[in-house]
Amino acid sequence: MADNTIDRIAKATPPGLAKRVRGLSDRAIAWLFVGPSILLLLAINIFPLIWTIRLSFTNFRVNRFNAPIEFIGLRNYERILSDPDVWKTMQATAHFLFWTIFLQVLIGFALAYLINKKFKGNDLWTTIIVLPMMLSPAVVGNFWTFLYQPQIGLFNYVVGFFSGIDPSSFSMIGSIHLAPWAIVIVDTWMWTPFVMLICLAGLRSIPDSIYEAAEIDRASKWRQFWTLTVPMVLPFLMLAVLFRGIENFKMFDLVVQLTGGGPGSITTLTSIDLKREAFEKWRTGYASAYAVILFVTVFGMASIYVKSLNKVKDR
Amino acid sequence: MRISKFLISTAVIAMSFVGTTSAVAQDLTLCWASWDPANALVEMSKDFEAKSGNTMHFEFVPWPNFADRMLNELNSGGHLCDLMIGDSQWIGGAAENGQYVKLNDFFDANNISMDDFLPATVVGYAEWPKNTPNYWALPAFADVxxxxxxxxxxxxxxxxxxxxxxxxxxxxxxxxxxxxxxxxxxxxxxxxxxxxxxxxxxxxxxxxxxxxxxxxxxxxxxxxxxxxxxxxxxxxxxxxxxxxxxxxxxxxxxxxxxxxxxxxxxxxxxxxxxxxxxxxxxxxxxxxxxxxxxxxxxxxxxxxxxxxxxxxxxxxxxxLGGQGISVVANSPHKDAALEYIKWFAQPEIQARWTEMGGASAMRSVVEAPDFPSKKPYNKAFLKSMSIVKDFWAEPxxxxxxxxxxxxxxxxxxxxxxxxxxxxxxxxxxxxxxxxxxxxx
The missing domain is CATH 3.40.190.10 (Periplasmic binding protein-like II)
Structure with a gap:
């Protein structure tokens, strides 16, 4: 049947075209297929990257077409790395990254472990839990500003109800002590389901026979959890950490909507700072250097992380 | 022979008609913030459309994103806006970077005098450098x-x-x-x-x-x-x-x-x-x-x-708040855009502008004897406009x-x-x- 089809296609191919295709090597045909993708990649990824690196050594401002562009060497890099305000945004980003990932992994894994047990309404609960990650970050940011409202917000009311504190006596997004936690809570609420889904995939990939063998060997539940479940889910968990880490390193919309980077600059993450430099102050050369520094940081950290992930998978 | 001559002359007349129409009637886009006064301007502009034959389009952006969106448009040399009602602080950058059309010659040719507008709004919305007679906008919306x-x-x-x-x-x-x-x-x-x-x-x-x-x-x-x-x-x-x-x-x-x-x-x-x-x-x-x-x-x-x-x-x-209206230098319809400004600068249009929910900066409107008593807030408005200071308008x-x-x-x-x-x-x-x- 297959032979007939191939024969029919061969007969239907115009002689000229058939001759040309017959003349191509396998390698040439492979390039023919891969070529457009590579060109596209070069155009939309590699070229802008090279261009950004080039601009990072200049004083170029995109809103000053008439101004001469001067090569200023490493001055932009020096200014960024010696600016205490930039380091503060790095600290804010590190705080946000660490706590969101820590909480999401902890809660996400716990939820996945529970959902993995067979119980009535399992599917319904899974759907309800994953709802937050289906919402737009801008919408989430907006409605959490209402939830955090000291006078009418549900969050303050609930805290007040359980602790006895006056709900209007504290402001989650107006206090320098609480605002960094306010953004961590919202991101955790939104993205824990994502980590849960990945962990769930990991848990469901573990064959029942392994647990049955452990049962026969009289391994306790606790021991099964630490010696079977955790090691076998770990590569999935590490993948989730990688995804969330990269995503949260460039977090912008949710935080801008919630706090605008305030109070003061306490929740100004690097991506917010970068956006202000590039598209509000229009310091294109400076912002390019800033972007290169962030790119190298993320790329370096992700590369190290991926290597360790591969080691865990190989074990 | 006669038929072909007739056809050719008909075609020429038709072409010239089409050409004339497209030269006169143009599509103009006015960019501003999305708020109530903008809706009033849409209503008012119907008069301009009827009189000029041009068609007005509007691009309104909510205030929190207004500066981002519109400055992006100006800086990227976009062709979206023919007319821009931009914030007072943009005037320095827009003038120095050639994004707005200088209006001095146009004002002179059409007898539009900046003396007819509240001095603070002329300095705040129209002049660059400040306190020099170089005009890049017509005061459009007085605010404080x-x-x-x-x-x-x-x-x-x-x-x-x-x-x-x-x-x-x-x-x-x-x-x-x-x-x-x-x-x-x-x-x-x-x-x-x-x-x-x-x-x-x-x-x-x-x-x-x-x-x-x-x-x-x-x-x-x-x-x-x-x-x-x-x-x-x-x-x-x-x-x-x-x-x-x-x-x-x-x-x-x-x-x-x-x-x-x-x-x-x-x-x-x-x-x-x-x-x-x-x-x-x-x-x-x-x-x-x-x-x-x-x-x-x-x-x-x-x-x-x-x-x-x-x-x-x-x-x-x-x-000081408020804005002036400018012609975007990149606009392919500069003449029609200037025509809009000429229409907008008329005293009777300015009076209607204030009545419909705008805020004219024209002295004949706000210094009219009955203006302070027309609305309960007019006195406070006049007092406020006489004490304004503005933020930097540098590039x-x-x-x-x-x-x-x-x-x-x-x-x-x-x-x-x-x-x-x-x-x-x-x-x-x-x-x-x-x-x-x-x-x-």
Whole structure:
């Protein structure tokens, strides 16, 4: 049947075209297929990257077409790395990254472990839990500003109800002590389901026979959890950490909507700072250097992380 | 032969007709912020369409994204907008970067005189460099920061009695900034009609320009100056003068003692909401909201009074808002866009503009004898427009603004450092920016 089809296609191919295709090597045909993708990649990824690196050594401002562009060497890099305000945004980003990932992994894994047990309404609960990650970050940011409202917000009311504190006596997004936690809570609420889904995939990939063998060997539940479940889910968990880490390193919309980077600059993450430099102050050369520094940081950290992930998978 | 001649001449006539039509009737796009006055302009522009044959299109962007979106458009050399009603602070950059068309020759040719407009709006919206007769816009929408207050609450005898007993003077629209703070403190947390209310809704927003537009109303009146009047870009001792320090401390004290909890990131819309929902006794906001307040079912009519930003120890000033209308240099329809400005500059159109919810800056409109009595807020508006000061309109205004936003928010809202440190920080940041610009 297959032979007939191939024969029919061969007969239907115009002689000229058939001759040309017959003349191509396998390698040439492979390039023919891969070529457009590579060109596209070069155009939309590699070229802008090279261009950004080039601009990072200049004083170029995109809103000053008439101004001469001067090569200023490493001055932009020096200014960024010696600016205490930039380091503060790095600290804010590190705080946000660490706590969101820590909480999401902890809660996400716990939820996945529970959902993995067979119980009535399992599917319904899974759907309800994953709802937050289906919402737009801008919408989430907006409605959490209402939830955090000291006078009418549900969050303050609930805290007040359980602790006895006056709900209007504290402001989650107006206090320098609480605002960094306010953004961590919202991101955790939104993205824990994502980590849960990945962990769930990991848990469901573990064959029942392994647990049955452990049962026969009289391994306790606790021991099964630490010696079977955790090691076998770990590569999935590490993948989730990688995804969330990269995503949260460039977090912008949710935080801008919630706090605008305030109070003061306490929740100004690097991506917010970068956006202000590039598209509000229009310091294109400076912002390019800033972007290169962030790119190298993320790329370096992700590369190290991926290597360790591969080691865990190989074990 | 005759038939072919007839056909050719018909075709020529048809072509010339099409050509003439397309030269006269053009599609013009006007870019502005998305708010009530913009809707009034859409209505009014129907008259221009009928008279000129041009078709008007509108691109309105909500205020929080307005500057981002429109400056992107100008900086990227886009062709979306033929006419731009841009913020007053953009004028320096737009003029120096060739993004707006210079209008001097056009004004001269069409007998449009800047003397016909309120002087503050000409300086604020049209001129670059400031105080020189180089015009890049026609004053389009006069606006200024002012205050609304709950006249009905202020008039309650029991509250008047308590207030007089505590502060020693009658409860009324404040005569100075210190009194404004007293009143805000007085109402803070007070129960009125079974509901907890607060003193004042003020500008505290961090992300765009909010807290700067608010704090300057205190800074100016306590002695803050942008620069040495005799030596441009000389900041030390003017931006961080002892008076300026007191002004910044005043704004923080007002925020701490007299504003609703959670108002740490409020700007125009949050202040309106707080006032209209009966949460606050006073509201700082641009005057454009006053017509809406006046007709509001909850707080409108006699329940609200209006006053200009009260004086401080160094005088009485208020932050200028508002915009001018400019022709975008990249527009392929510059002639039609200029025609629109010519139409808009007519005194009868300006009068209609104010009637329909706009805010004309034309003197024949706002200095008309019956203007102050036409609306309950007109007196406060006129007073406010006579005391305006504006933020920098330099090409680097955005950098200057962001630096001030960060420093002021850090002190007033986050409570970090002192007022002196915040103002010293502004001097440092602004000096660096002007050095980068080659102005120092």
């Amino acid at each position: 920061v002012g205050w609304t207050y709950r006249k009905d609450w202020f008039g309650r005898p029991e509250l008047q009695k308590k207030f007089k007993a505590k502060y020693g003077y009658p409860l009324d629209a404040p005569a100075n900034l210190e009194q404004l703070k007293d009143i805000a403190e007085f109402f803070q947390g007070r129960e009125i009609d079974g509901k907890k209310v607060y003193g004042a809704a003020i500008y505290t927003e961090r992300g765009s320009e909010g807290i700067t537009m608010g704090v300057t109303n205190a800074l100016y009146n306590y002695g803050f100056k942008y620069q040495n009047p005799k030596k441009p870009y000389d900041l030390e001792g003017y931006v961080n003068s002892p008076g300026a320090v007191k002004g910044l401390e005043y704004y923080k004290a007002l925020y701490d003692a007299g504003t609703p909890p959670g108002s740490s990131d409020w700007y125009m819309s949050e202040d309106i909401d707080a006032y209209k929902s009966g949460q606050v006794a006073m509201q700082m906001n641009f005057a454009f909201i006053w017509p809406g307040v006046n007709v509001d079912p909850n707080v409108g009519g006699d329940r609200t009074g209006y006053f200009a930003n009260p004086p401080g120890p160094a005088g009485q000033f208020a932050q 680097s205004y955005a950098s200057l603004l962001l630096a001030m936003q960060a420093r002021v928010h850090n002190y007033v809202i986050a409570g970090q450092g002192t007022a002196r440190e915040a103002l010293d920080g502004i001097v440092k940041d602004w000096t660096e920016i002007f050095e980068d610009e080659g102005k120092l």
